[in-house]
Amino acid sequence: MKYRPLATVFIIIAIIIFPYWIYIPALIAAMAVLPLYWEGIFLGFLIDALYGGKLNSASSFFFSASFLSLAGLLLLIPIRARLRSHV
Amino acid sequence: MKMNYLQKNRPNRGRRKLILFLLGVFFIGFVIFYFLNGIIISAIAPFWKTENQLTKVLSDWKEIWRSKQALVSENARFKEKISSLELELNARPEAYDGNDTLLSLLGRKAEDGGITAAVLVRPPQTPYDMIIIDAGKDDGVLADSQALLPEGPALGTVSEIFPSSAKIKLFSSAGEKVSAVLERSGLSIMLEGAGGGNFRIVVPRETPVEKGDRILSADIFSRLLAVVEDIKVEPTDSFKEIFARSPANLFNIRFIVIRP
Numbered sequence: 001m002k003y004r005p006l007a008t009v010f011i012i013i014a015i016i017i018f019p020y021w022i023y024i025p026a027l028i029a030a031m032a033v034l035p036l037y038w039e040g041i042f043l044g045f046l047i048d049a050l051y052g053g054k055l056n057s058a059s060s061f062f063f064s065a066s067f068l069s070l071a072g073l074l075l076l077i078p079i080r081a082r083l084r085s086h087v
Numbered sequence: 088m089k090m091n092y093l094q095k096n097r098p099n100r101g102r103r104k105l106i107l108f109l110l111g112v113f114f115i116g117f118v119i120f121y122f123l124n125g126i127i128i129s130a131i132a133p134f135w136k137t138e139n140q141l142t143k144v145l146s147d148w149k150e151i152w153r154s155k156q157a158l159v160s161e162n163a164r165f166k167e168k169i170s171s172l173e174l175e176l177n178a179r180p181e182a183y184d185g186n187d188t189l190l191s192l193l194g195r196k197a198e199d200g201g202i203t204a205a206v207l208v209r210p211p212q213t214p215y216d217m218i219i220i221d222a223g224k225d226d227g228v229l230a231d232s233q234a235l236l237p238e239g240p241a242l243g244t245v246s247e248i249f250p251s252s253a254k255i256k257l258f259s260s261a262g263e264k265v266s267a268v269l270e271r272s273g274l275s276i277m278l279e280g281a282g283g284g285n286f287r288i289v290v291p292r293e294t295p296v297e298k299g300d301r302i303l304s305a306d307i308f309s310r311l312l313a314v315v316e317d318i319k320v321e322p323t324d325s326f327k328e329i330f331a332r333s334p335a336n337l338f339n340i341r342f343i344v345i346r347p
Binding site: 016020024041042 | 215260
């Protein structure tokens with residue numbers, strides 16, 4: 001359970017300091033590994049607030065980090081339901 | 088007799104709850120970050136400034152202790168200087184004096200000065216082609232002002248302003264379109280950003296273009312925007328695709344000039 005806040009803090013620091021090819025894979029990994037990582041949506045919003053432009057078109061909204069995080073989490077719900085961690 | 092019943096579908100109620108929860112989180116995040124956008128940038132900007140200073144101090148300190156490393160970095164600095172001078176030379180219009188005469192005929196003056204700002208954040212830290220600078224509303228930066236390299240080439244426009252910082256959207260941002268002119272043929276084109284300092288242009292097949300050709304801004308100042316890197320043409324196509332690259336290395340820009 002304590003991995004969750006640790007992962008969140010690491011990703012926040014990575015967003016502020018590191019290049020995108022570190023924090024975006026870290027965010028995707030956290031969303032895939034941690035159960036229902038809803039904090040990922042807020043982290044997506046943080047990326048958009050810091051580095052994104054104005055949302056002036058539908059495409060800019062659909063390709064924003066926040067929307068993609070939401071879409072990723074929604075896609076993971078049925079996939080996770082079908083996964084079995086035991087034989 | 089033993090009966091085999093078909094297994095009922097799993098109840099979807101739990102899944103629906105999760106979806107609603109995530110949509111709620113998204114809505115709350117949207118409201119919070121919409122209003123706190125400027126505050127977040129202003130809060131983190133001093134941290135970025137300190138990080139830039141620390142990086143510089145650390146690199147200087149490392150040079151003292153590592154003589155070979157110092158030579159390597161000095162060499163890199165000189166290379167950077169050479170490329171900067173080459174860029175300045177490239178950015179200079181060929182008929183420079185003629186340009187001045189033309190501008191005076193039109194009652195316009197070649198612009199000097201502007202607001203010089205240090206770059207706080209640049210790609211690859213920003214996933215989109217954005218740059219954050221340390222000058223903002225308090226320093227006189229206006230929205231939609233042009234952002235140029237000190238050597239002359241145009242980079243982008245100011246998209247958002249905060250009290251002591253501003254965001255610059257580069258022309259090379261994916262989907263961004265800017266009017267330009269192919270210097271060789273004088274053809275007006277639409278330069279389309281492809282991300283990472285790259286551009287894509289589609290022109291008629293007969294248009295004369297060669298690698299290394301310059302693409303200039305369509306305004307009266309004819310600023311350098313990009314340099315042709317590759318040309319792709321299929322035998323069956325009536326158009327050809329040109330790939331161009333920003334003359335500046337976006338990954339190590341340190342200063343830019345803002346002009347209204």
